Every structure is written in structure tokens, then in C-alpha cells.
Amino acid sequence: DTAVSQTPKYLVTQMGNDKSIKCEQNLGHDTMYWYKQDSKKFLKIMFSYNNKELIINETVPNRFSPKSPDKAHLNLHINSLELGDSAVYFCASSQDSGSRTDTQYFGPGTRLTVL
Amino acid sequence: DQQVKQNSPSLSVQEGRISILNCDYTNSMFDYFLWYKKYPAEGPTFLISISSIKDKNEDGRFTVFLNKSAKHLSLHIVPSQPGDSAVYFCAASGGYQKVTFGIGTKLQVIP
Numbered sequence: 001d002t003a004v005s006q007t008p009k010y011l012v013t014q015m016g017n018d019k020s021i022k023c024e025q026n027l028g029h030d031t032m033y034w035y036k037q038d039s040k041k042f043l044k045i046m047f048s049y050n051n052k053e054l055i056i057n058e059t060v061p062n063r064f065s066p067k068s069p070d071k072a073h074l075n076l077h078i079n080s081l082e083l084g085d086s087a088v089y090f091c092a093s094s095q096d097s098g099s100r101t102d103t104q105y106f107g108p109g110t111r112l113t114v115l
Numbered sequence: 116d117q118q119v120k121q122n123s124p125s126l127s128v129q130e131g132r133i134s135i136l137n138c139d140y141t142n143s144m145f146d147y148f149l150w151y152k153k154y155p156a157e158g159p160t161f162l163i164s165i166s167s168i169k170d171k172n173e174d175g176r177f178t179v180f181l182n183k184s185a186k187h188l189s190l191h192i193v194p195s196q197p198g199d200s201a202v203y204f205c206a207a208s209g210g211y212q213k214v215t216f217g218i219g220t221k222l223q224v225i226p
Contacts, residue, residue: 106158
């Protein structure tokens with residue numbers, strides 16, 4: 001059973017397109033996150049949702065819009081894709097209120113390539 | 116601005132020996148530290164953590180040491196096994212929810 005799943009695993013698209021990445025967790029966790037791992041391998045938090053409410057919104061272009069239809073899902077929609085958006089995007093979840101001591105469980109990642 | 120630094124991008128160790136992965140941080144507000152392990156094509160998985168009220172935490176073959184005055188922590192793996200070959204991320208937090216990751220150190224354990 002996959003605890004945190006993401007689809008698609010790979011995404012190749014042209015500049016200017018709009019795309020979405022889906023994330024689902026079956027752990028019953030209350031908090032979900034999106035991270036971006038860029039070409040330099042830094043893993044940076046983008047967003048965090050707790051019970052469908054936005055908790056963390058780092059300095060991310062507003063072309064990125066997370067959507068949480070329920071607490072088991074956190075999707076990432078990206079408008080007008082740019083070359084610099086190419087990266088691996090990881091979804092994660094944690095148990096309670098998103099306390100910083102909660103262990104985060106990561107999905108396998110989505111490798112986005114913008115041509 | 117790298118608040119969590121892992122200055123060694125890679126490390127090779129013989130099987131059975133000790134692996135020592137190092138991590139430095141700059142933010143004095145950090146008070147909780149974690150190590151995550153990542154295999155290729157998978158997401159990071161939690162390995163071990165330590166609170167700033169401790170200077171050592173042990174879990175089986177894995178021990179994390181924290182030196183607050185030096186703003187330094189290290190992960191020791193003894194004995195190292197080939198299955199330990201992975202990228203190890205150091206992470207730290209000091210505010211509500213936000214966890215800051217280092218760039219990772221790739222460990223190769225040679226049989």
C-alpha cells in the first residue's frame with residue numbers, strides 16, 4: 001500500500017502550458033506539503049495545508065496554486081509553465097497539526113521537465 | 116542563503132566501517148533536527164531526529180550527535196551496510212511547521 005502517492009511520476013511539457021500534479025495520502029494525516037527539489041538538489045517547501053487550510057505559503061510565484069479538496073488530497077496546479085519550473089516536486093504529509101516535530105512522509109516525486 | 120549546510124556532496128565507506136555524515140546550520144532558532152534518507156526515484160524517508168535539549172540520540176545502527184555551540188550535527192552509521200547507500204538529507208526546524216533541508220550527501224557503502 002502506497003502511503004503518499006503522486007501522479008504523474010514524469011511530466012514533460014512545453015513552456016506556457018498549464019499542468020497539474022496530484023497527491024493523495026492514505027495515512028489519515030491532517031497536514032500535507034509540497035516541496036520543490038531544483039537542479040542544485042535543494043529541497044524547499046512551497047506550501048503546507050492543515051485540514052484543507054493553507055498554513056505555509058513560501059515565496060512561490062502565483063502561477064503555482066495548491067488545491068486541497070479534502071485532507072487526503074493536495075494537488076498542485078501550475079499555470080504558464082516556465083523553463084525554471086523544471087524540477088522534482090515532492091508531496092508529503094504529517095500526522096497532527098503540522099508541528100515541526102512531526103515526521104513527514106514523502107511521495108515518490110514528480111519529475112517535471114519544461115521544454 | 117543556506118541555513119542548513121552539508122558540505123560533503125559524497126562519501127564512500129567500506130562495508131562494516133563507520134559512516135559519518137556532517138551537517139552545519141546557521142540559524143540559532145533551529146531547535147529540532149532530522150535526518151532523512153533517499154533512494155533513487157523515491158521520496159525521502161525519515162531516519163532519526165534530535166531535539167536541541169539532547170546531544171545524542173540513538174536508534175539501532177544510527178546515532179545523531181548535536182553540538183549546539185558549534186551549530187553542528189552528525190549522523191553515525193555503524194556498521195555500514197550496502198543497503199545504506201543513499202542520499203542523506205539533514206533538516207532543521209525552528210518555527211511552526213517549516214523544515215529547512217540541506218542539499219544532501221550521497222553515501223556509497225562498498226561491499
